[in-house]
Amino acid sequence: MSRPAAMDFLLPDRLDEALHAMAARAGTVPVAGGTDVMVRLARGLERPPAAVDLTRIPGLARWERSAGRVRIGATVPYTRIAGELAGPLPGLAAAARTVGSRQIRNRGTVGGALGTASAGGDVHPVLLACDAEVELVSARGTRRVPVREFYTGPGRTVRAPDELVRAVLVPEAEGPQSYAKAGRRGALVVATCSFAVALWPSRGRVGTGIGAAADRPLPACEAERFVAGELAERRLWRSRGPLPDSVLARFGELAAAAASPADDVRGSSAYRRHAVAVLARRALGWVWDDYRADRTAKEAACA
Ligand SMILES: Cc1cc2nc3c(=O)[nH]c(=O)nc-3n(C[C@H](O)[C@H](O)[C@H](O)COP(=O)(O)OP(=O)(O)OC[C@H]3O[C@@H](n4cnc5c(N)ncnc54)[C@H](O)[C@@H]3O)c2cc1C
Numbered sequence: 001m002s003r004p005a006a007m008d009f010l011l012p013d014r015l016d017e018a019l020h021a022m023a024a025r026a027g028t029v030p031v032a033g034g035t036d037v038m039v040r041l042a043r044g045l046e047r048p049p050a051a052v053d054l055t056r057i058p059g060l061a062r063w064e065r066s067a068g069r070v071r072i073g074a075t076v077p078y079t080r081i082a083g084e085l086a087g088p089l090p091g092l093a094a095a096a097r098t099v100g101s102r103q104i105r106n107r108g109t110v111g112g113a114l115g116t117a118s119a120g121g122d123v124h125p126v127l128l129a130c131d132a133e134v135e136l137v138s139a140r141g142t143r144r145v146p147v148r149e150f151y152t153g154p155g156r157t158v159r160a161p162d163e164l165v166r167a168v169l170v171p172e173a174e175g176p177q178s179y180a181k182a183g184r185r186g187a188l189v190v191a192t193c194s195f196a197v198a199l200w201p202s203r204g205r206v207g208t209g210i211g212a213a214a215d216r217p218l219p220a221c222e223a224e225r226f227v228a229g230e231l232a233e234r235r236l237w238r239s240r241g242p243l244p245d246s247v248l249a250r251f252g253e254l255a256a257a258a259a260s261p262a263d264d265v266r267g268s269s270a271y272r273r274h275a276v277a278v279l280a281r282r283a284l285g286w287v288w289d290d291y292r293a294d295r296t297a298k299e300a301a302c303a
Contacts, residue, residue, distance in 0.1 A: 007041075008050040015059060015137070015166075021052045022162045023139040030054055030164055032075050033107030035100070036116045060111070060166065068172055071135075074111025074165045081110070089170055091126040091177030091198050098122050098181050101188055111165040114150070117157045117216070120266075124151070124217030125196035125209030126179055130170050137166040144169070151216040175199030176290035180279040181211075184266065192267040195220075195255065195279035199287050201237055204228055206284070213259035213272045223254035223280065240292045248281045255280035 012018045022028050029048040031037050032055065040046050054060055060075040063085065070088050072081065078096040082105065086093035099105050099122050113121045114134060124147075132147045136159055147168075150157050159165065177198040183189035194211035206227045208220040230247045231237055261272035 004044060005047050007048060010050055010052045011056055012052065013056040013058075015057050016139075018052050018054060018057060018164065019137065019139045019162075021050065022164060025049050026161065028052060030115065032109040032112040032115070033077060033104075034112075035104050035108045036112060054111070054164070065172070069169045070172060071167050071169050072110055073167050074114075075109050078105040078108050078110075088172040089130075089177075090173055091129060091179050091196055092123060092170060094177070095122040095126045095179040095181075095196065098179065098187075110168050114157065114165045114168065115159075117151055117155050119154065119214060119216050120191045120194070120212035121217070122179070122181065122191060122194065122211065125194050125211040126177070126198070127168065127170065128209030128217060128219045129177065129196040129198040129207035130173075131207060132171070133169040134165060135167040135169060136160075136163045138163040142166070148219060151218070154215040156216075173198065175201045176287040176294070178283040178287045178290075180283045180286075182275045182279060190266070193259070193261065193272045193275045193279065195276060195283050197280070197283040197287050199291055201291070204232055204237060206231070208255065208280070210255065210259055210276060210280075212266070213261040213276050215260070215262075218258065220255040220258040220280065222258060223251050226254055227251050227284065242292070243285065243288045248285055251284050252277035252281035 010021050027048045028050045029037060031051050031053050054075050060073040063070055063072045063076050070085060078099045081096040082093045099108055110123055113123050127147045133144045134147055134150050135144050145158055152158060179196045181191045181194040183192050191212045193213040196209040198207040206224055208224050209217060210220055211217050256273045256277035259273055259276045261269045263269050
């Protein structure tokens with residue numbers, strides 16, 4: 001049996017060293033938690049000339065709040081997102097809680113999810129619903145890309161081969177958010193399809209994201225426009241009245257229409273489209289109920 005080609009495994013403790021390594025040799029692969037990339041390396045599915053471990057670079061493992069956004073370093077693991085950011089980022093924390101097992105959540109990172117860019121990755125729908133921005137860095141400089149422009153195809157993004165995801169910037173929640181995931185089991189499962197919704201009352205906006213129901217994560221733009229129009233026309237942001245069932249149902253239909261799911265081992269295209277409609281309808285119903293309950297709580301506190 002032939003031995004696999006040698007691969008350098010680099011352990012920089014400074015970002016500039018990592019960027020230099022990425023620029024120096026084409027095909028160099030960054031490693032964060034390793035929950036995707038180490039599986040591929042172990043199975044011999046890829047054999048890069050070098051791998052660069054990012055976990056010793058202190059600046060990548062921090063999050064901070066600034067100017068109404070949370071800037072999450074690329075190697076902050078899901079466990080910390082779920083445990084430390086449920087207040088400012090309830091949707092992202094909810095999605096992080098659904099990822100894999102405790103071991104996977106202890107290792108896996110948002111930077112790694114953006115590197116893999118799997119259509120079924122749990123954090124992507126929430127990043128879309130929140131209009132997050134991805135910060136990319138290379139030896140050539142830094143740039144920020146709206147997450148809605150980040151995904152370009154199956155496992156493909158606008159990230160150049162020498163660029164690293166340095167951080168993701170997520171606006172702090174100003175209303176309820178929800179992440180709904182359908183899978184073959186209730187836990188420890190990759191999504192068959194998923195849906196995120198976030199309310200932005202100050203802008204009269206409802207953000208959405210669909211997972212595992214197209215070749216990439218994507219927003220349900222027509223559903224967003226429809227429900228924003230209904231909420232404005234019916235003055236529901238102010239009155240916090242109930243959302244009619246017809247609005248919830250139409251929202252679900254438009255979300256399903258935005259999806260273009262494929263048949264695979266996790267589910268048929270028809271099932272996925274149906275499930276997106278159900279998840280979207282439920283997720284919007286939940287966040288709207290929470291929005292209304294918030295008024296009740298404030299009124300009770302003032303009485
Ligand atoms: C058993 C198991 C269960 C899983 N369950 C789920 C699940 O339920 N939900 C889910 O969403 N995912 C799941 N995953 C997939 C995986 O855990 C996630 O995609 C995770 O976010 C990957 O993060 P990581 O830090 O481990 O990435 P890594 O494996 O280190 O890297 C993943 C990819 O991103 C690149 N990369 C890493 N960091 C960067 C960076 N900073 N900049 C640019 N590129 C980078 C790597 O080169 C590689 O291509 C599961 C994986 C396993 C093995």
